[in-house]
Amino acid sequence: xxxxxxxxxxxxxxxxxxxxxxxxxxxxxxxxxIIPLQQHIGAPCEPLEAIVVGVPVKxxxxxxxxxxxxxxxxxxxxxxxxxxxGPYSHPLGRPVQAITIESDGEDLWDDQxxxxxxxxxxxxxxxxxxxxxxxxxxLGGATFPAHVKLSPPADKKIDIVIIxxxxxxxxxxxxxxxMLEKPEEIVFGLKVMIKALGAEKGVIGIEDNxxxxxxxxxxxxxxxxxxxxxxxxxKYPQGAEKMLIQVATGRKVPAGGLPLDIGVVxxxxxxxxxxxxxLREGKPLIERVLTVTGAGVNxxxxxxxxxxxxxxxxxxxxGGLKDTTQKLIIGGPMMGLAQPSxxxxxxxxxxxxxxxxxxxxxxxxxxxxxxxxxxxxACPVQLLPTxxxxxxxxxxxxxxxxxxxxxxxxxxxxxxxxxxxxxxTQWIRIAKAEIIKAKKR
Amino acid sequence: xxMDKKMVVSSxxxxxxxxxVQSVMTDVLIxxxxxxxxxxxxxxxxxxxxMAISIATTMLVEALWLRKRDVFSDGSAxxxxxxxxxxxxxxxxxxxxxxxxxxxIIIGKQVFGGIGYNIFxxxxxxxxxxxxxxxxxxxxxxxxxPQPFIFGxxxxxxxxATPLAGHEEALAVSLTQLFIGNTAGxxxxxxxxxxxxxxxxxxxxxxxxxxxxxxxxxxxxxxxxLFGGGFYDNHLLTGLFxxxxxxxxxxxxxxxxxxxxxxxxxxxxxxxxxxxxxxxxLIRIWGTMPEGVTFAILIMNAITPIIDRFTVPQQFGGx
Numbered sequence: 001x002x003x004x005x006x007x008x009x010x011x012x013x014x015x016x017x018x019x020x021x022x023x024x025x026x027x028x029x030x031x032x033x034i035i036p037l038q039q040h041i042g043a044p045c046e047p048l049e050a051i052v053v054g055v056p057v058k059x060x061x062x063x064x065x066x067x068x069x070x071x072x073x074x075x076x077x078x079x080x081x082x083x084x085x086g087p088y089s090h091p092l093g094r095p096v097q098a099i100t101i102e103s104d105g106e107d108l109w110d111d112q113x114x115x116x117x118x119x120x121x122x123x124x125x126x127x128x129x130x131x132x133x134x135x136x137x138x139l140g141g142a143t144f145p146a147h148v149k150l151s152p153p154a155d156k157k158i159d160i161v162i163i164x165x166x167x168x169x170x171x172x173x174x175x176x177x178x179m180l181e182k183p184e185e186i187v188f189g190l191k192v193m194i195k196a197l198g199a200e201k202g203v204i205g206i207e208d209n210x211x212x213x214x215x216x217x218x219x220x221x222x223x224x225x226x227x228x229x230x231x232x233x234x235k236y237p238q239g240a241e242k243m244l245i246q247v248a249t250g251r252k253v254p255a256g257g258l259p260l261d262i263g264v265v266x267x268x269x270x271x272x273x274x275x276x277x278x279l280r281e282g283k284p285l286i287e288r289v290l291t292v293t294g295a296g297v298n299x300x301x302x303x304x305x306x307x308x309x310x311x312x313x314x315x316x317x318x319g320g321l322k323d324t325t326q327k328l329i330i331g332g333p334m335m336g337l338a339q340p341s342x343x344x345x346x347x348x349x350x351x352x353x354x355x356x357x358x359x360x361x362x363x364x365x366x367x368x369x370x371x372x373x374x375x376x377x378a379c380p381v382q383l384l385p386t387x388x389x390x391x392x393x394x395x396x397x398x399x400x401x402x403x404x405x406x407x408x409x410x411x412x413x414x415x416x417x418x419x420x421x422x423x424x425t426q427w428i429r430i431a432k433a434e435i436i437k438a439k440k441r
Numbered sequence: 442x443x444m445d446k447k448m449v450v451s452s453x454x455x456x457x458x459x460x461x462v463q464s465v466m467t468d469v470l471i472x473x474x475x476x477x478x479x480x481x482x483x484x485x486x487x488x489x490x491x492m493a494i495s496i497a498t499t500m501l502v503e504a505l506w507l508r509k510r511d512v513f514s515d516g517s518a519x520x521x522x523x524x525x526x527x528x529x530x531x532x533x534x535x536x537x538x539x540x541x542x543x544x545x546i547i548i549g550k551q552v553f554g555g556i557g558y559n560i561f562x563x564x565x566x567x568x569x570x571x572x573x574x575x576x577x578x579x580x581x582x583x584x585x586x587p588q589p590f591i592f593g594x595x596x597x598x599x600x601x602a603t604p605l606a607g608h609e610e611a612l613a614v615s616l617t618q619l620f621i622g623n624t625a626g627x628x629x630x631x632x633x634x635x636x637x638x639x640x641x642x643x644x645x646x647x648x649x650x651x652x653x654x655x656x657x658x659x660x661x662x663x664x665x666x667l668f669g670g671g672f673y674d675n676h677l678l679t680g681l682f683x684x685x686x687x688x689x690x691x692x693x694x695x696x697x698x699x700x701x702x703x704x705x706x707x708x709x710x711x712x713x714x715x716x717x718x719x720x721x722x723l724i725r726i727w728g729t730m731p732e733g734v735t736f737a738i739l740i741m742n743a744i745t746p747i748i749d750r751f752t753v754p755q756q757f758g759g760x
Contacts (some may be wrong), residue, residue: 010458029525040725093603104749141735147758242758243742252757252758253757253758254758254759255758257758284509324641327449327450327455329453334453334455335454339448339449339450340450358454360456360458364461367556367557368554368555369557370462370517370555370557370701371557371705372465372700373700373705375708376705376706381758382754382759383756384753384754407759410453412453415457416456416458417458418457418458418480419460419461419462419464421457421461423452425453426452429452
């Protein structure tokens with residue numbers, strides 16, 4: 001089944017061929033992990049009372065928890081001894097409290113880790129609890145706690161669950177590999193979500209540059225009555241929640257609203273697999289598949305990596321970085337975060353590690369806007385990026401707000417297309433931050 | 442492996458299109474190539490001389506004004522120079538070309554702050570200034586008749602009026618002639634065919650939106666049918682005459698679509714195009730001056746900020 005396209009978007013060079021045919025390999029268990037206590041959107045976790053320097057922990061043991069609803073607990077990803085609790089550099093920027101565990105070389109599971117039982121016998125409430133206790137967050141990169149998305153308010157009826165297999169970010173192939181290698185787990189995860197939400201049907205959306213994944217998923221759902229696969233036109237940011245939902249269901253998320261306002265919940269393919277693992281085996285989210293790629297990486301790969309592994313160690317396992325590497329990015333090239341150094345841990349939301357070289361790192365100076373309106377055409381939420389950026393530059397934040405700056409989700413298309421190389425997305429981010437600040441006052 | 446090396450840190454996105462202002466301007470020059478070629482084929486070496494003087498002047502004046510050694514730079518001055526030549530008769534006096542081209546850059550562009558900040562289309566500012574100042578060289582029966590494929594032709598020998606001068610002149614040319622361009626007129630305006638080829642290239646490269654030329658040409662066509670005076674029994678052909686005669690095609694494809702001086706919103710572009718068409722036809726049919734296209738676009742340039750302001754699109758999921 002083919003579908004319509006959303007307005008706007010761009011067609012960058014995808015470079016997915018670097019890793020898309022490489023099966024996921026498991027990285028060797030690291031000697032040491034540094035597990036940040038905040039790896040999700042929402043309230044940060046505190047170390048559990050029993051977790052102090054010197055205590056032994058097992059793989060899968062809960063080590064951090066928060067009382068907030070919008071939060072997800074943190075688990076040990078290896079077995080060993082807690083050697084430090086304190087701030088450590090974090091891929092999102094500021095240092096965050098983290099628990100360091102030195103491996104005991106045993107890699108033993110905690111005895112709390114056990115199957116949850118048959119899906120048929122579980123009540124929605126129990127599913128939500130399992131998902132929460134497993135610390136599952138959105139693995140597409142936004143890291144929104146998964147159980148929250150499975151707990152809609154009573155007045156919101158959810159009828160469609162969408163599994164996001166678009167993977168529209170250039171370079172990244174982790175979701176692609178997961179779809180090829182764990183299709184059954186994805187479908188089971190989707191069924192769990194459908195049950196937890198009382199939804200009617202499930203839809204799996206995949207961009208048409210992953211034809212093999214589409215075929216594999218279509219094959220596996222051929223017997224399912226209420227699950228379908230949708231072939232998405234390859235265009236960035238097709239995997240953005242609003243764009244995916246519009247193309248897959250014809251419904252538009254209202255400005256400032258959430259998918260659940262229109263009866264839809266949307267999860268990444270990796271999240272679906274994590275939910276399956278939590279139900280079937282009781283495994284909390286302590287590892288994830290990520291793509292290590294870019295011209296700066298000696299041996300690009302798709303790796304299954306323990307949460308808390310240092311990015312520098314992941315890179316070493318891929319033969320290290322070339323000397324020409326200029327930029328190290330956590331995530332994809334369109335929305336990922338540039339890191340000053342690889343001394344940061346992999347977290348639940350780390351979908352990729354991308355090393356760009358001299359040729360890729362484009363540091364042209366901005367020139368004046370020539371009003372070509374290519375940013376206007378590229379904006380998937382129909383904003384006027386250049387007008388908002390100009391308002392921000394002149395500190396006219398009220399004006400930026402009137403131009404709906406708050407609706408920008410920072411996909412980066414405007415900056416990407418700008419022939420004058422203006423940092424449009426960055427200016428709009430500034431405007432958004434100021435608008436939020438003004439609201440709080 | 443050097444793990445202690447400091448990496449470049451910047452805000453996302455981390456990849457950019459290879460397109461630049463220079464590449465966009467180069468694409469516009471490429472789009473103008475068939476138009477320029479046709480001008481030389483029709484009017485001979487004098488057309489080439491006029492274009493060369495104009496481009497040399499705009500590039501030099503801009504480089505001097507900005508104290509830059511790189512005369513081509515972002516390419517925008519060359520575009521202005523070539524466009525200015527396109528709205529001149531085939532063989533105007535050299536000083537008129539120099540003064541007009543220099544005015545286009547200085548008064549049309551640099552006094553406003555240079556590229557991106559000008560309100561009016563620079564080439565048309567140049568045109569307006571020379572028309573007002575030395576109308577005798579640009580208005581009336583001054584137009585050289587084309588002498589196709591004679592490169593060394595002395596085209597100033599025979600002069601005539603353009604097809605837009607009146608009923609008689611209109612019927613003196615066939616629509617096929619207008620389409621190919623074998624008729625009197627400004628260097629770049631006579632050949633609808635060459636202009637279409639250039640327009641298709643710009644559209645293919647994504648540098649123009651259909652709304653401005655579409656709105657402009659569509660409006661001229663409809664008004665030509667309704668109020669054009671019916672040169673042909675078939676009113677559709679009269680509409681087509683108004684589209685192909687004079688500067689409408691050149692204006693709609695290359696002048697009104699000037700990025701800096703036209704609206705950025707989709708709705709605004711359509712309004713802009715329709716506005717240009719309306720004013721052009723008002724001037725052509727009921728005005729006393731022959732400068733329909735020039736002033737239509739300059740007037741719409743002036744109200745572009747207002748158009749943008751009132752056509753802010755509804756954001757995704759808004760309303």
